[in-house]
């Protein structure tokens with residue numbers, strides 16, 4: 001796992017968010033789903049989305065949302081990222097589901113927020129919702145998938 005000094009070199013745009021062993025990521029936009037999606041024969045049809053009105057997002061009980069990060073990221077070749085929720089969210093019955101950040105990815109990260117609670121959870125735009133941890137990857141390739149920006 002990569003520590004603070006190297007993280008500052010690798011991710012200068014996130015300097016003020018660098019932690020001893022990770023990078024805190026701030027929520028920017030939050031979206032609700034407004035229609036169906038599908039994944040058939042590796043053909044992705046992402047659901048249509050509607051953006052919630054910022055800056056105060058009201059996550060309804062039992063509902064899931066997409067959350068975008070407030071700035072683009074570029075993951076250098078030779079490194080990969082995992083994303084873990086802040087425990088404050090878990091302690092508030094809100095989960096953050098995430099995937100792997102590939103070497104060479106350049107774009108806007110999105111995570112799934114799910115309010116498992118029985119009460120509304122209010123989240124302000126700009127709050128830190130995730131911590132990214134970074135690992136060196138031996139012989140890594142370079143992401144060239146559909147979410148590259």
Ligand SMILES: O=c1ccn([C@H]2C[C@H](O)[C@@H](COP(=O)(O)OP(=O)(O)OP(=O)(O)O)O2)c(=O)[nH]1
Nearest residue numbers: 098099100101102105109110111143145146147
């Ligand atoms: O929680 C995450 C994790 C990763 N990513 C970004 C970085 C990653 O490099 C890219 C693609 O992720 P993944 O490879 O898991 O998506 P896919 O469904 O396999 O897309 P593709 O077919 O484009 O590879 O999405 C996110 O936005 N959110």
